[in-house]
Amino acid sequence: MGLKDKHQSFYKNQTYFQSFRHAFHGFRDLWVEERNFSFHIKMGLLVILLGLLLKINLNDWLWLLLCILAVISSEIINTLFERTSDLIVGNHYNDLVKKIKDVAAANVVIAAIFAVVVGCIIFIPIIIKLILNWR
Numbered sequence: 001m002g003l004k005d006k007h008q009s010f011y012k013n014q015t016y017f018q019s020f021r022h023a024f025h026g027f028r029d030l031w032v033e034e035r036n037f038s039f040h041i042k043m044g045l046l047v048i049l050l051g052l053l054l055k056i057n058l059n060d061w062l063w064l065l066l067c068i069l070a071v072i073s074s075e076i077i078n079t080l081f082e083r084t085s086d087l088i089v090g091n092h093y094n095d096l097v098k099k100i101k102d103v104a105a106a107n108v109v110i111a112a113i114f115a116v117v118v119g120c121i122i123f124i125p126i127i128i129k130l131i132l133n134w135r
């Protein structure tokens, strides 16, 4: 990033393209710096592939996409709380920061459990049906 770009980023975006570009930088940063984020994206793509292979219906697609969104959003919120906490206390131990980070992590786990349960409800009956028809 050139000096001009860095300087610009301190001011309000002037165009929609600039807003989008900064959002893309955020996405790239999450992908590179947060291993859990890239893991969830890969899992989401894998589930989408499975949905395509098993030809799930529209209703199931909506639930699946909602689950992917829930997990990714909670991971992003988790990262925001982690970074904001680190910005405030740095490397120093703080009881409240521990609680904040643990609650943010719990938020991700809750979303992931929800996604796994929905995934099982959608895919298990289809897979059982496939196995029974295959015999």
Ligand SMILES: Nc1ncnc2c1ncn2[C@@H]1O[C@H](COP(=O)(O)OP(=O)(O)OP(=O)(O)O)[C@@H](O)[C@H]1O
Pocket: 036, 078, 082, 089, 090, 091, 092, 093, 094, 095, 097, 098, 099, 101, 102, 105
């Ligand atoms: N400054 C701090 N004060 C107290 N506890 C902390 C602090 N920083 C981290 N912790 C504790 O360590 C845990 C891990 O924090 P860290 O910031 O390393 O998250 P992380 O490993 O990046 O998490 P994730 O796996 O979600 O990416 C937190 O959940 C919290 O319990």
